[in-house]
Amino acid sequence: MKLYYSDTLNPRKACAVARHLKLPVEFIHVALEKGEHRTPQFCAMNPNAKVPVLVDGELVLWESNAIMCHLAEKAGSDLWPRDExxxxxxxxxxxxxxxxxxxxxxxxxxxxxxxxxxxxxxxxxxxxxxxxxxxxxxxxxxxxxxxxxxxxxxxxxxxxxxxxxxxxxxxxxxxxxxxxxxxxxxxxxxxxxxxxxxxxxxxxxxxxx
Missing domain, CATH: 1.20.1050.10 (Glutathione S-transferase Yfyf (Class Pi); Chain A, domain 2)
Known part of the structure; x- marks a missing residue:
């Protein structure tokens, strides 16, 4: 899995969950000050031109809350409960x-x-x-x-x-x-x-x- 992030607010959620769960994630820093989130390559992953973005095989997932839930489910963690x-x-x-x-x-x-x-x-x-x-x-x-x-x-x-x-x-x-x-x-x-x-x-x- 690859997690594209910057050291800003919403990516913090996804990075914290990934590290808390000790998942095998490759962290890829996106330099916002250089406009790397607006390149055609990045926008092909997230048309909103925002971080974070998670790439897990064929799955390309944006929105930090969704990424947290996916990471927790991937790890079989109760951070994203399976009950009521x-x-x-x-x-x-x-x-x-x-x-x-x-x-x-x-x-x-x-x-x-x-x-x-x-x-x-x-x-x-x-x-x-x-x-x-x-x-x-x-x-x-x-x-x-x-x-x-x-x-x-x-x-x-x-x-x-x-x-x-x-x-x-x-x-x-x-x-x-x-x-x-x-x-x-x-x-x-x-x-x-x-x-x-x-x-x-x-x-x-x-x-x-």
Whole structure:
């Protein structure tokens, strides 16, 4: 399997799951700053011109959540459950994509992507605009996490990898987590996973197992 990635937010999910499961994945870095994601060769794999992309034999798969689920299924891992929990995992993946992530990832875009790739500073007005949304949905997550170690079935799943993906950058992005102790506790637990702390392979490396 080949996993095309950059050291940015959504590829972090796929890389973390691949490394956590110790799968025989060849990690191929895509230099966004050089436009490598817009080349005809890359766009033939993903017409959206985005990373990550997983190539597994004849299968070419894009979208980080789908890649996580495929990797977990490939490994026979309960990260993508086979029982009734699967619907609950799917619910949290959808909630993250439509509610939580759009607000949380704006902090990431403003404070990390703009300075790095656009050579511009964060827009305080944009941060102010999304802060109420972030706090609203963080309150939903906070309430759900009370008495739980993980989001679904009290066991680690791809839902945790998805919903928590902006939290490693909380310090750099100024995510307002002060009022959310359960979220901070949950992320501290995720941070005990080596693959969560260090999801990306060294750029000089071409493979990891």
């Amino acid at each position: 929990r699967r619907i609950e995992v799917l619910r949290w993946l959808m909630w993250d994509a439509t509610e939580f992530a759009p607000a949380a990832s704006t902090f990431y875009f403003e404070h990390i992507i703009k300075p790095r790739f656009l050579r511009s500073e964060a827009d305080p007005a944009e941060i102010a605009r999304v802060t109420p949304d972030f706090e609203r949905y963080a309150s939903v997550l906070e309430a759900h996490l009370k008495g739980r170690d993980y989001l679904v079935g009290n066991a680690l799943t791809v839902a945790d990898f998805a919903v928590g993906i902006t939290l490693p950058y909380a310090g750099k992005t100024g995510l307002p987590l002060q009022a959310f102790p359960e979220i901070r506790r949950w992320h501290a637990q995720l941070d005990e996973l080596p693959a969560w702390r260090e999801p990306f392979p060294a750029l000089q490396a071409t493979a990891a197992a």
